[in-house]
Amino acid sequence: QVQLVESGGGLVQPGGSLKLSCAASGFTFSSAIMSWYRRPPGKERELAAFISSYGSSTNYADSVKGRFTISRDNAKNIVYLQMHSLKPEDPAVYYCNARTSNPFMDSWGQGTQVTVPS
Numbered sequence: 001q002v003q004l005v006e007s008g009g010g011l012v013q014p015g016g017s018l019k020l021s022c023a024a025s026g027f028t029f030s031s032a033i034m035s036w037y038r039r040p041p042g043k044e045r046e047l048a049a050f051i052s053s054y055g056s057s058t059n060y061a062d063s064v065k066g067r068f069t070i071s072r073d074n075a076k077n078i079v080y081l082q083m084h085s086l087k088p089e090d091p092a093v094y095y096c097n098a099r100t101s102n103p104f105m106d107s108w109g110q111g112t113q114v115t116v117p118s
Contacts, residue, residue: 002026002107004096009112012086016116020081022096022109029077030054032100036070036081038092039111045095049081063089088118 008020020036035050049060049070058070069082079096096109 002098002105004098004107004109006094006096006109006112009094009114011115011117014086014088014116014118016086017082017084018086018114019083020094020112020114022079022081024077024079024096024098027098027100027105027107029098030074032098032105034070034072034079035097035099036079037095037097038114039095040089040092048094051079083114086114086116088116090114091116 003025005023006020008018010018012018031053033050033052036048037045038048039045047061048064049068051058051070051072055072060068067085072079091114093111093113095111098107099105
């Protein structure tokens with residue numbers, strides 16, 4: 001079965017750093033576009049970052065550009081989100097997403113909570 005397991009969330013003071021990990025299994029990881037989404041309290045889920053199959057292309061939401069970095073290790077089937085300079089506006093449940101076209105797949109992890117006190 002396809003499985004995505006996020007870890008690394010927690011409480012971080014403003015200006016601090018945190019690194020999230022997503023361990024993937026049950027599909028060909030190297031063929032998948034991997035993304036991190038987040039759902040702030042009271043808001044819709046939004047895309048934070050994505051990375052292409054072999055890491056040649058990345059994209060970030062304007063709100064996290066310059067502070068977050070997405071990366072992947074295809075040998076270990078893990079995608080990371082390194083977060084720096086965390087702000088009180090960053091608290092959310094962060095979700096890992098994997099998507100492939102052939103075969104079609106769109107899978108989500110359980111999410112991990114990131115808290116940044118005001």
